[in-house]
Amino acid sequence: MLTSSPFLAGCAGIQSALDPAGVEADAVAALFWVMVAGAAVIWLAVMGVLYYATRRDRVVHSETFAGRVILWAGAILPTLILTALLAYGLSMMPRLRPWDARAAEDAPLRIEVVGEQFWWRVTYHRDGMEPVVSANEIRMPVGERVTFTLRSADVIHAFWIPSLGGKMDMIPGRENTLTLEATKAGIYRGPCAEFCGSSHALMALAAVVMETGAFDEWLARQAEPSPGVGENEAGRAAFLANGCGACHAVAGTEANGTIGPDLSHLGSRVTLGAGIVENSKAGIGRFIAETDHVKPGVRMPAYRALPDEEIDAIAGWLKGLE
Amino acid sequence: MIRVNWKHLAIGLAILPFAAVFVAWIGFFNVGASTGHWKITEWFLHFAMRSAVRTYSLAVDAPETLPREGVQAAAGHYARGCAVCHGAPGERRSAAVREMLPQPPDLQEVLAGDKWNDAELFRIVKHGVRFTGMPAWPTQNRDDEVWAMVAFLRNLPGMDAGTYRDLAYGHDRRPDPTGFHDDFDAALADCARCHGEDGMGRGEAVPILSGQRVDYLFAALEAYAADTRASGVMQLAASETDPRLYRRLAEHYAEMPRTGTDRDDADAALAARGREIARRGIPERDVPACVTCHDRPDRNPVFPSLDGQKRYYLEEQLRLFAEDKRGGTPFRELMAKVAKGLEEADIEALAAYFSGRSDTRR
Numbered sequence: 001m002l003t004s005s006p007f008l009a010g011c012a013g014i015q016s017a018l019d020p021a022g023v024e025a026d027a028v029a030a031l032f033w034v035m036v037a038g039a040a041v042i043w044l045a046v047m048g049v050l051y052y053a054t055r056r057d058r059v060v061h062s063e064t065f066a067g068r069v070i071l072w073a074g075a076i077l078p079t080l081i082l083t084a085l086l087a088y089g090l091s092m093m094p095r096l097r098p099w100d101a102r103a104a105e106d107a108p109l110r111i112e113v114v115g116e117q118f119w120w121r122v123t124y125h126r127d128g129m130e131p132v133v134s135a136n137e138i139r140m141p142v143g144e145r146v147t148f149t150l151r152s153a154d155v156i157h158a159f160w161i162p163s164l165g166g167k168m169d170m171i172p173g174r175e176n177t178l179t180l181e182a183t184k185a186g187i188y189r190g191p192c193a194e195f196c197g198s199s200h201a202l203m204a205l206a207a208v209v210m211e212t213g214a215f216d217e218w219l220a221r222q223a224e225p226s227p228g229v230g231e232n233e234a235g236r237a238a239f240l241a242n243g244c245g246a247c248h249a250v251a252g253t254e255a256n257g258t259i260g261p262d263l264s265h266l267g268s269r270v271t272l273g274a275g276i277v278e279n280s281k282a283g284i285g286r287f288i289a290e291t292d293h294v295k296p297g298v299r300m301p302a303y304r305a306l307p308d309e310e311i312d313a314i315a316g317w318l319k320g321l322e
Numbered sequence: 323m324i325r326v327n328w329k330h331l332a333i334g335l336a337i338l339p340f341a342a343v344f345v346a347w348i349g350f351f352n353v354g355a356s357t358g359h360w361k362i363t364e365w366f367l368h369f370a371m372r373s374a375v376r377t378y379s380l381a382v383d384a385p386e387t388l389p390r391e392g393v394q395a396a397a398g399h400y401a402r403g404c405a406v407c408h409g410a411p412g413e414r415r416s417a418a419v420r421e422m423l424p425q426p427p428d429l430q431e432v433l434a435g436d437k438w439n440d441a442e443l444f445r446i447v448k449h450g451v452r453f454t455g456m457p458a459w460p461t462q463n464r465d466d467e468v469w470a471m472v473a474f475l476r477n478l479p480g481m482d483a484g485t486y487r488d489l490a491y492g493h494d495r496r497p498d499p500t501g502f503h504d505d506f507d508a509a510l511a512d513c514a515r516c517h518g519e520d521g522m523g524r525g526e527a528v529p530i531l532s533g534q535r536v537d538y539l540f541a542a543l544e545a546y547a548a549d550t551r552a553s554g555v556m557q558l559a560a561s562e563t564d565p566r567l568y569r570r571l572a573e574h575y576a577e578m579p580r581t582g583t584d585r586d587d588a589d590a591a592l593a594a595r596g597r598e599i600a601r602r603g604i605p606e607r608d609v610p611a612c613v614t615c616h617d618r619p620d621r622n623p624v625f626p627s628l629d630g631q632k633r634y635y636l637e638e639q640l641r642l643f644a645e646d647k648r649g650g651t652p653f654r655e656l657m658a659k660v661a662k663g664l665e666e667a668d669i670e671a672l673a674a675y676f677s678g679r680s681d682t683r684r
């Protein structure tokens with residue numbers, strides 16, 4: 001392991017199953033290392049036998065002896081090892097994916113994530129609060145078990161934050177449940193892990209793990225309109241005049257569309273456009289004017305025809321929605 | 323016994339194309355139209371044309387009954403785009419055209435018999451006829467206009483001059499429908515043949531322009547001329563009008579009052595469903611609420627008003643949008659995305675609703 005560590009340096013970071021930051025990811029990583037160790041032992045044994053069999057001064061063994069070797073080393077031993085590994089792997093299942101969906105309903109924090117071509121609709125259900133709608137980013141408190149209900153609005157997507165846990169498909173017409181508990185605060189990344197169309201590779205989400213107090217403060221702010229709504233009057237007017245509100249909701253304005261992501265607090269998201277564009281005023285402007293270039297096959301029309309000043313004004317206003 | 327010498331045959335075949343080019347290059351072959359075709363050539367060309375039309379028309383799906391809604395616009399288009407060559411009731415083909423080879427037939431005469439069925443006529447009008455001067459329809463993107471023309475052609479044989487004049491010109495003054503208009507009054511008189519003196523549109527396929535937003539009308543004219551919006555009828559009308567007149571024409575119509583609505587109380591239930599979609603959209607099919615873009619008084623000036631617009635016209639536009647064939651102004655992509663999720667029943671409901679709405683919130 002020591003000799004291979006330089007090669008593993010690339011496996012650290014915001015999207016790595018080998019640099020776990022959650023209970024489930026720890027388990028997955030442990031499983032991985034156990035498998036690797038087991039595989040290494042078996043590999044060495046096979047190589048040893050190979051060496052033995054191809055030596056120059058070979059010893060001739062009896063047929064009975066050869067038969068026994070095949071029986072034990074070729075059938076019984078692999079069965080035992082594989083059974084043990086399978087039992088170990090399966091024993092982790094109940095924790096990673098609860099079978100009892102009703103328990104999920106009562107979880108103190110449940111995050112509903114719906115995969116859509118090519119973004120994520122996110123709704124927080126926190127005990128004692130009205131549901132809070134957001135998109136393309138999930139935030140969760142460190143050290144608390146969070147339940148995810150996963151659905152799809154169109155085709156199969158898959159939800160996977162390697163640093164926090166295992167992968168789970170989002171299947172149209174089904175609701176899958178996954179629970180995760182983060183152990184380290186930080187920002188992680190989750191790519192869509194099931195091919196879902198032309199911009200599948202451009203569909204990711206940011207997972208922000210926060211201290212519990214900070215998380216609850218953040219969620220409370222999300223439940224209210226952003227103070228930025230009242231600023232930048234020209235930007236807001238242009239947003240409403242150009243029909244953005246047909247597809248997008250912004251709390252505190254009359255925009256209440258539900259076809260695209262909720263933009264109420266767009267300015268404070270880590271990334272833009274489901275993890276593909278830097279969330280800056282320029283990035284927002286580019287996303288609005290060249291949507292189809294930034295993201296081929298996207299369900300939002302490009303507003304190429306809008307004059308630059310209007311794009312700028314809208315982008316400025318949206319960036320201010322923190 | 324003659325023995326085929328394969329080697330000589332192969333050499334002969336190899337030389338043949340060069341010989342053909344050489345003969346053409348010398349220029350003995352007479353391309354002049356004055357002497358006409360040889361009888362055998364003429365027979366062969368007609369035979370080939372008829373056979374091709376018959377075969378290709380097999381793929382055409384003709385409607386049970388031809389649509390009547392666009393007949394008036396088709397007549398208006400005929401006056402500009404076809405009558406020069408084919409003549410019209412009360413109007414002879416020009417003498418110059420009669421020297422063409424082949425000579426464009428007088429359609430009142432040839433269509434009197436049952437020479438062509440509807441699908442064959444459609445095929446000829448949509449695609450034209452190669453090597454004859456018979457042009458294709460200006461856009462290949464939509465078929466409704468071509469069917470309307472077929473419906474008009476079916477009426478042509480028995481039509482008297484007065485009926486034709488009323489259909490194609492709409493008034494006794496006979497504006498010159500041909501040629502390029504660079505004079506405002508002449509251009510306006512031409513528009514009025516189809517859009518009416520009052521801008522309310524003659525016939526169901528011609529939209530109401532009066533009271534429409536000026537920036538939208540202007541952008542629509544530019545779109546037709548730039549070939550980004552598909553309509554054989556309007557692309558011809560727009561490209562034969564001086565672009566410098568577009569703004570004034572748009573202003574002229576925008577200022578006119580929109581009178582009455584297309585309300586049909588028999589369809590109250592349909593209109594109610596249309597109203598529901600217009601206000602809430604169909605989120606599960608990614609259709610947003612129409613009113614967010616089409617209702618706000620402070621909206622982008624290029625977003626058109628739909629209130630009281632002709633029902634048939636609205637339906638046809640929505641079908642074109644849904645099939646991604648409508649095109650339009652630089653903002654057309656917005657509407658195309660919106661219409662993707664609309665089904666036929668939604669389109670009928672929406673058209674019933676918007677056509678019945680009075681024009682209050684332009």
Ligand SMILES: [Cu+2]
Nearest residue numbers: 192194196200
């Ligand atoms: Cu995907």
